Amino acid sequence: MEQKLRMTHQREIILAELKKNTSHPTADELYEKVKKKLPRISLATVYRNLEILSAAGMIRKLEISGRQKRFDWELTEHNHIYCVQCHRVDNIELEKKNLQPVQSTQRKGYEISGCRIEFYGLCPKCKNIEKKQGVKKMACNPTVLSDKQREVLEALANSTEPCGSKDIAGATSLEPKQISCQVTALKKKGYVASPVRCKYEITPEGKDALN
Amino acid sequence: MEQKLRMTHQREIILAELKKNTSHPTADELYEKVKKKLPRISLATVYRNLEILSAAGMIRKLEISGRQKRFDWELTEHNHIYCVQCHRVDNIELEKKNLQPVQSTQRKGYEISGCRIEFYGLCPKCKNIEKKQGVKKMACNPTVLSDKQREVLEALANSTEPCGSKDIAGATSLEPKQISCQVTALKKKGYVASPVRCKYEITPEGKDALN
DNA sequence: TTGTACATGGTAATCATTATCAGGTCAATA
DNA sequence: TATTGACCTGATAATGATTACCATGTACAA
Structure with missing residues (x-):
């Protein structure tokens, strides 16, 4: 053997x-x-x-x-x-290597x-x-964009002021229902910020990410 | 956030x-x-x-x-x-939790x-x-057999005495060249033993594995 | 009420690792 | 000394654990 x-x-x-x-x-x-x-x-x-x-x-x-x-x-x-x-x-x-000959009562039978x-x-x-x-x-993971995320982000990049999700839905091919989910993901990545509740804008990091 | x-x-x-x-x-x-x-x-x-x-x-x-x-x-x-x-x-x-406030010189700047x-x-x-x-x-992993391995093992199971690899090649559809490789894998799994050099036989574990 | 932030189930994708396999090399025996 | 099989290799498929994605659901705040 x-x-x-x-x-x-x-x-x-x-x-x-x-x-x-x-x-x-x-x-x-x-x-x-x-x-x-x-x-x-x-x-x-x-x-x-x-x-x-x-x-x-x-x-x-x-x-x-x-x-x-x-x-x-x-x-x-x-x-x-x-x-x-x-x-x-x-x-x-x-x-000092003096440590841990664990008391036998603590060894749990191991x-x-x-x-x-x-x-x-x-x-x-x-x-x-x-x-x-x-x-x-902590820009750890490269955080690649999915197609939908990129579409949302581009829509935000084209706007001069914060958008609500209806604005985003209008500017993209996406269903209104899907927006929230995408925006949340983008927020988590730091690419989108929410200056006021329910209004979103692209962050500098987000702009970088588009290129 | x-x-x-x-x-x-x-x-x-x-x-x-x-x-x-x-x-x-x-x-x-x-x-x-x-x-x-x-x-x-x-x-x-x-x-x-x-x-x-x-x-x-x-x-x-x-x-x-x-x-x-x-x-x-x-x-x-x-x-x-x-x-x-x-x-x-x-x-x-x-x-005693007395241990390891590591000496600063040993901290390597951490x-x-x-x-x-x-x-x-x-x-x-x-x-x-x-x-x-x-x-x-230590029968840890289930060690599933590949098709070729199973074929070799079956051939050995059908023989009453240790086989050389040519015998195995004859009893299976496999090329002689491929035998060595299969046998080695089987030996590693404990399904095949080698009583003499270049002769192989199936082990009890190997027989179990066939069922 | 209504919109949206937070959740969920299902599933695809990713990441690290392991297994398989056909073919190559080398050392030891017949 | 020729052969043979143990040990190796590169390529690639398979696996196991985890994470990402997405359509859809639910509940809280304006």
Whole structure:
């Protein structure tokens, strides 16, 4: 059952790229890097090798917050801190490891095999950005417009003053019923503002989004 | 921008089901429970409400290992322990919270806003199961057979003695080249064993899998 | 009352990951 | 030394979890 590992060129490059720095890349971040050296490599190969290498104990698969798994070449016990904004991950050393041999009465019958400690906060870069522009617009997701949303937004862009939803319905091909739903979505994206109740206007961000 | 929450019937039931016990259900676990009371509820509604309620601070979205997010109605600071086998999650209290005001030199410029501590191991149930049957067959994934795999496995089931891949090729419609690949996959699933090099036979698990 | 903000169910789309498969390479045995 | 099968690869399909979209429904404020 024991599998024998071959050190193929692809595997070598993947390992080398991972060890190059202490970032804790996701599979596809690593894929992008490796692709520069091996343009024909497949994403599946990267996933496969990261899986195999971590199963063999040559690297570690990290279980940190966020949906994507990250990988670490450092096998020694250490903990991580990650940025809730940009999801960057750094190593962190705890000075006293004195913690948590949890009292047996508290173990709930579990056989504990380990403990993961993870700090979170803002990395230096994101801290600065936030200072500059206030907390407000965390322009995270690209927020693509659907056709209907774009139509509504264009109608608002063509108007010089705030519109009610009837005005919008008139200027577009959409049913009055559908307007509210679209406007709400646009408001959530920050592309539309409501200066008065039931009147809407396009925001600068909304204008940008049209281009 | 402030959103106002309405306590709809669906939302009420979702909250009630979540608060019923201290399990930390995933969205679809909760969906299954809620469906018993509201058979017409949509999975999307459950996701939407869990998202809204946690954004409003009424419940907490947990960032624990595993790909699915879990939800917790307890807002007080506490930590979790989870089973690496069945992914059950329980609360755990740390007696001394003395740890980790990390030394400023170690913070790498981060503005730390919190820390997550997570134990892992085997829950009582899985501990027992493992004792009974040894560590070996962690029959996790159902390991469905592809058509080709099933064909190979059937061929092996019909033979009384270990086969080489040429024998398998003869007994199936498959090209000799394809056999190795299929056999390897089957071995990984534990359905095929190799008593001698280059000879294969079906395992009891493999026979079970055929039915 | 009426319009609209907030909701919902159904479903499509997205994202990350895993599985499948045909074909390639290399090391070990016949 | 030729062969054979273990291990790999790139391409791509499939899966699982989550999110987005949309038509429609409901209830609160003007």
